Amino acid sequence: MIVADLPESELARRLGGAGLRLRTGPLVTEIRSRLLEIADGVRLHYRDHPAEEPGGFADFHVRLVLPRGPRRWLRPQVLFQFDGAPPFYPLPAAQAFPVLEWGLNWCVSSHCHQYLVVHAAVVERSGRALILPAPPGSGKSTLCAGLVSRGWRLLSDELTLIDPGSGHLVPLPRPISLKNASIEVIRRFAPGAVLGPTVQDTLKGSVAHMKAPVESVRRASEFARPRWMVLPRYEAGTPARLQPLSKGRAFMHLAESSFNYSLHGRRGFETLAQAIEACDCYEFAYGNLEEAVELYDRLATST
Amino acid sequence: MRWHTIPPDDLIWRELDGELVVRNARTGNTHLLEPLAAEVLRALTEAQAGLTVADLVARLRDDAATEDEWSGAIEAVLTEFERLGLAEPQEP
Numbered sequence A: 001m002i003v004a005d006l007p008e009s010e011l012a013r014r015l016g017g018a019g020l021r022l023r024t025g026p027l028v029t030e031i032r033s034r035l036l037e038i039a040d041g042v043r044l045h046y047r048d049h050p051a052e053e054p055g056g057f058a059d060f061h062v063r064l065v066l067p068r069g070p071r072r073w074l075r076p077q078v079l080f081q082f083d084g085a086p087p088f089y090p091l092p093a094a095q096a097f098p099v100l101e102w103g104l105n106w107c108v109s110s111h112c113h114q115y116l117v118v119h120a121a122v123v124e125r126s127g128r129a130l131i132l133p134a135p136p137g138s139g140k141s142t143l144c145a146g147l148v149s150r151g152w153r154l155l156s157d158e159l160t161l162i163d164p165g166s167g168h169l170v171p172l173p174r175p176i177s178l179k180n181a182s183i184e185v186i187r188r189f190a191p192g193a194v195l196g197p198t199v200q201d202t203l204k205g206s207v208a209h210m211k212a213p214v215e216s217v218r219r220a221s222e223f224a225r226p227r228w229m230v231l232p233r234y235e236a237g238t239p240a241r242l243q244p245l246s247k248g249r250a251f252m253h254l255a256e257s258s259f260n261y262s263l264h265g266r267r268g269f270e271t272l273a274q275a276i277e278a279c280d281c282y283e284f285a286y287g288n289l290e291e292a293v294e295l296y297d298r299l300a301t302s303t
Numbered sequence B: 001m002r003w004h005t006i007p008p009d010d011l012i013w014r015e016l017d018g019e020l021v022v023r024n025a026r027t028g029n030t031h032l033l034e035p036l037a038a039e040v041l042r043a044l045t046e047a048q049a050g051l052t053v054a055d056l057v058a059r060l061r062d063d064a065a066t067e068d069e070w071s072g073a074i075e076a077v078l079t080e081f082e083r084l085g086l087a088e089p090q091e092p
Helices: A008-016 A036-045 A093-111 A140-148 A181-189 A214-218 A247-256 A261-277 A289-302 B035-046 B053-060 B067-084
Strands: A020-024 A027-033 A060-065 A077-082 A116-125 A128-133 A153-156 A159-162 A176-179 A199-202 A205-210 A225-234 A241-244 A280-286 B002-005 B011-016 B019-024 B029-033 B087-090
Touching: A008 A020, A008 A027, A008 A036, A027 A036, A027 A093, A036 A093, A060 A093, A077 A093, A093 A116, A093 A159, A093 A199, A093 A205, A116 A140, A116 A261, A128 A140, A128 A247, A128 A289, A140 A153, A140 A176, A140 A181, A140 A225, A140 A289, A153 A159, A153 A214, A159 A261, A176 A181, A181 A205, A181 A289, A225 A247, A225 A261, A247 A261, A247 A280, A247 B011, A247 B019, A247 B029, A261 B011, A261 B019, A280 A289, B002 B035, B002 B067, B011 B035, B019 B035, B029 B035, B035 B053, B035 B067, B053 B067, B067 B087
Parallel strands: A027 A060, A128 A225, A225 A280
Antiparallel strands: A020 A027, A060 A077, A116 A128, A116 A153, A116 A159, A176 A205, A199 A205, A241 A280, B002 B087, B011 B019, B019 B029
């Protein structure tokens, strides 16, 4: 059963009661909340994701609540709870859905040590994956959204999961977080993309989420192999260009972008080295999304 | 003074397109070594009895620089290795 199969009343009943057990890739998260923003956001962005039967196993148990007190009526806030405890300070209630997304990212990056977890977008074509590690503001999510709007499969916008045993990349398709000018860029670039409401004045500026394409969600159990590692950088007015990046430097970038590389010790080193050995590595500057996506199409067909 | 690397079991490295990436299990840190540093590390790990700066100069030097320049460059690498916990000097 997928979320879209649940009648609106049943979705609200699960979220407001025992919890909605939502499967994203290999993980199940039990989400509980009575907030309308959460119900609306889940219904929009996770409609194609599996909804597991109530009462089964869940990797994470999260809840979004309005903290008690007079502020609840004046300037309501939302609090993300993990196993009953809040890992973060509360934020304005209007940011409830972004808070859920940020909280889910935290759950994975802080707990999923069965994987080497890298802060990177990852997309796939013909079984070959393009890994895009980059700091905020680099245009990583915009590029990722552009690519998945034109035939690349989304594995993740934020968290690349590498299985240390096999070296496979494990999909975790979830909404893509777009910020500020990127929101309008994607609206124009991909008019068919499903975007949620724009939430203003978050810590990251204006934020809107783009729904993961249905095909990416359906194929969430299909692993991919690393093939390209690219450090993207958005620069207004710059023609799209790939410049070779040495594998040694690429390794260091990937290690620095990992949440748990140190935790994996020798195995983490070997896993990253194996991934880098399989990749062509580049630095990539771009100022126009259309041009960038065309370049990656050529890359995918020529190598 | 002879230089030794830390025990080989505490070092793991991989050559990636001619560059050496090395992980020091004692510190948990990973380093990308420039070519001379990579050659010095390799030479030290192959020499169980350790090597002096003069030994390293004899093994690695070419005609691109004088012996003094080679000594200076290798001493700088060894000092950095000591700081990073990759190698240490021992009195004979």
